[in-house]
Amino acid sequence: MVESMNEGAVSLALDGTILYCNSAFATMIDQPLDQVMGHKLSDFVAKGEVAGLADLIARSRTQANRAEMSLVSAARELPTQISLNPVKMDDDSDVIGVIVTYLSERRSREQAQEAVRMREEFLSIASHELRTPLSTLVLHLGLGERLLARSDIPRLEKTLRKAKDQADRMTELINRLLDVTRIASGKLELELQPHDLGEIVVEIVDHLAEAANKAGCEVRLNIEEGIVMQCDRMRPQQAFVNVVSNALKYAPGSPISITLERRGSEAALLVDDRGIGIESDDLARIFNRFERASSATQSGLGLGLYITREIVTQHGGTIRAERRRGGGSRFSIILPLSVRPRPA
Amino acid sequence: MLIEDDAYLAHALAEVLTMEGYRIVYACDGMAALAMLNEQELPDLILLDLMMPKMSGWEFREAQLRNARLAKIPVVVLSVTGERSRPIDAARMVRKPVTLDTLLATVREFAKISE
Numbered sequence: 001m002v003e004s005m006n007e008g009a010v011s012l013a014l015d016g017t018i019l020y021c022n023s024a025f026a027t028m029i030d031q032p033l034d035q036v037m038g039h040k041l042s043d044f045v046a047k048g049e050v051a052g053l054a055d056l057i058a059r060s061r062t063q064a065n066r067a068e069m070s071l072v073s074a075a076r077e078l079p080t081q082i083s084l085n086p087v088k089m090d091d092d093s094d095v096i097g098v099i100v101t102y103l104s105e106r107r108s109r110e111q112a113q114e115a116v117r118m119r120e121e122f123l124s125i126a127s128h129e130l131r132t133p134l135s136t137l138v139l140h141l142g143l144g145e146r147l148l149a150r151s152d153i154p155r156l157e158k159t160l161r162k163a164k165d166q167a168d169r170m171t172e173l174i175n176r177l178l179d180v181t182r183i184a185s186g187k188l189e190l191e192l193q194p195h196d197l198g199e200i201v202v203e204i205v206d207h208l209a210e211a212a213n214k215a216g217c218e219v220r221l222n223i224e225e226g227i228v229m230q231c232d233r234m235r236p237q238q239a240f241v242n243v244v245s246n247a248l249k250y251a252p253g254s255p256i257s258i259t260l261e262r263r264g265s266e267a268a269l270l271v272d273d274r275g276i277g278i279e280s281d282d283l284a285r286i287f288n289r290f291e292r293a294s295s296a297t298q299s300g301l302g303l304g305l306y307i308t309r310e311i312v313t314q315h316g317g318t319i320r321a322e323r324r325r326g327g328g329s330r331f332s333i334i335l336p337l338s339v340r341p342r343p344a
Numbered sequence: 345m346l347i348e349d350d351a352y353l354a355h356a357l358a359e360v361l362t363m364e365g366y367r368i369v370y371a372c373d374g375m376a377a378l379a380m381l382n383e384q385e386l387p388d389l390i391l392l393d394l395m396m397p398k399m400s401g402w403e404f405r406e407a408q409l410r411n412a413r414l415a416k417i418p419v420v421v422l423s424v425t426g427e428r429s430r431p432i433d434a435a436r437m438v439r440k441p442v443t444l445d446t447l448l449a450t451v452r453e454f455a456k457i458s459e
Contacts, residue, residue, distance in 0.1 A: 128395055128424040132350045135422075135441035139356040142444025143363070166352065 008100030016040045016057045025100055030074040041098070046070035046077050060084035060096045068103055079103040126177050130170055137166040176307060194230055197267050198223045200237050201260050204244060211245065216253040223260045227267050230338045231315060239311045242304040243271050243331045251275020254328065267335050274328035283321045345387040346370045347377045347404065348422070349396040357391065364448055365457040374399030378407055381414050388455040394423040394432070402432055418454050
C-alpha cells in the first residue's frame with residue numbers, strides 16, 4: 001500500500017537510519033533505492049537542517065511531530081513537510097514512520113519573501129531609531145570639543161552629561177531590539193522563582209522618581225502587601241517599568257496612580273493617569289510592534305508595549321489599555337501568581 | 345527653522361547653532377512648521393527631518409512647494425535614509441549622524457548669522 005502513495009514514506013531506526021523507503025521518496029531525492037536504504041536520513045537533508053533533524057528524530061521516539069524540512073534533490077533544495085510517528089513493529093521493535101510531502105513551492109516562497117520584508121522593515125526602523133540619538137550624541141561631543149577649547153568647563157560638564165544620556169538611550173533601544181529578536185525566535189527564556197511584586201513596584205517607582213519629577217507627575221501608590229509571584233524577576237519588572245514610564249511620557253503633569261492588588265489567584269497592577277488618553281481605535285493597536293498611538297509625539301521604537309505584552313502573555317497573564325471616564329488612561333496587567341509559562 | 349520630531353536632537357541642534365550665532369525657530373512636526381511659517385518672518389533655511397509622525401518630511405516639502413510665499417526657502421534634509429529611499433527635492437541631503445563641522449559648514453552656505 002505504501003508503494004502506491006505519491007508521498008514519500010520512510011521507516012527510520014531510532015538513530016535515524018533509513019530501514020525502508022518507498023520509490024516515491026527515492027524519486028523525491030533523486031536517488032536509486034539502493035543508495036537510500038541503510039543511509040541516514042540526515043544524508044539527504046540540507047546541511048543547515050541536520051542538527052534540527054536529529055533533534056526532531058529524538059523527540060519522535062515518543063510522540064508525533066511535524067516539521068518543514070529542506071531535502072536535497074539533484075543538488076537543489078526541495079522544501080517538504082515531514083510528519084514523524086513512533087511505530088511499534090510486529091516484531092516488537094521500535095521505528096519512526098515518516099511521511100514526506102512536497103511543500104507547496106509558492107507558499108514557501110511567499111513565506112520567505114514575507115520574512116525578508118519583515119526583517120528589512122525591522123532593520124530600517126531600528127537603523128532610524130538608533131541614528132537619531134547617535135546624531136545627538138555626535139553633536140554634543142562636537143560641542144564638547146569647542147567648549148573645551150574655550151575652557152568653558154561648566155557647560156562642558158552639562159554637555160558631557162547629555163552625551164552620556166544619549167548613549168544610555170541607545171543602549172536601551174538596542175536591548176529592546178534584542179528582546180524583540182529573541183521573542184520572535186522564541187528564545188525569551190524564563191527562570192522561575194518566588195518574588196514579592198510589591199517590592200518590585202516600589203523599586204521601580206524609586207528608580208523613576210527623578211523622571212516623574214521632571215515630568216511633573218505625582219505618583220500615588222496603593223500596594224497590597226505580600227503578593228508573591230512565581231516568576232522570572234526581570235520580566236514583570238520590565239513589564240511594569242514599561243507601563244509606568246509610558247504613563248510618565250504620555251501624561252506629563254498628570255497625577256499617576258499605581259495600584260497592586262490580589263484578585264484570587266492573580267495579581268493586578270493598574271496604572272492610571274489623567275493624560276490625554278488613547279483613542280478607542282488605538283487601544284488594541286498600541287501593543288503591536290512598531291505602533292504608537294496617533295497622538296504620540298515622542299520618538300522611540302514603539303516596542304515597549306509589544307515587549308510588555310509578550311512578557312505578560314508568556315507568564316500566562318493579560319494586559320489591557322482603557323480610556324478612563326473623566327479623561328486619561330488605565331493600563332491593567334493581570335498575572336497569575338503561580339505560573340504555567342506558555343511556549344513563545 | 346528646525347523641523348525635527350526628536351526633542352533631544354532638536355535641542356542639541358538648536359544649542360550648537362545658537363552658539364554659532366544663528367537665530368533658531370523650532371517645530372516638532374510638519375504641520376506645526378507650516379502654521380509657524382504662515383505667521384512669522386521667513387527663515388533663511390529649513391533643516392528638515394524626514395521621518396516624522398502626523399506629517400512626514402516629504403509631505404511637508406510638497407506643501408511648502410505649493411505655497412508661493414514659502415516655496416523659495418531652501419531646505420536641507422537631515423535624515424537617516426539616504427538617496428536609496430524615496431527621493432525628495434531639497435537643496436542638500438545630509439545623513440545622520442551629522443558631525444558638528446558638516447552641520448555648520450552646510451548651514452553657513454544658506455543662512456546668515458544674526459547680529
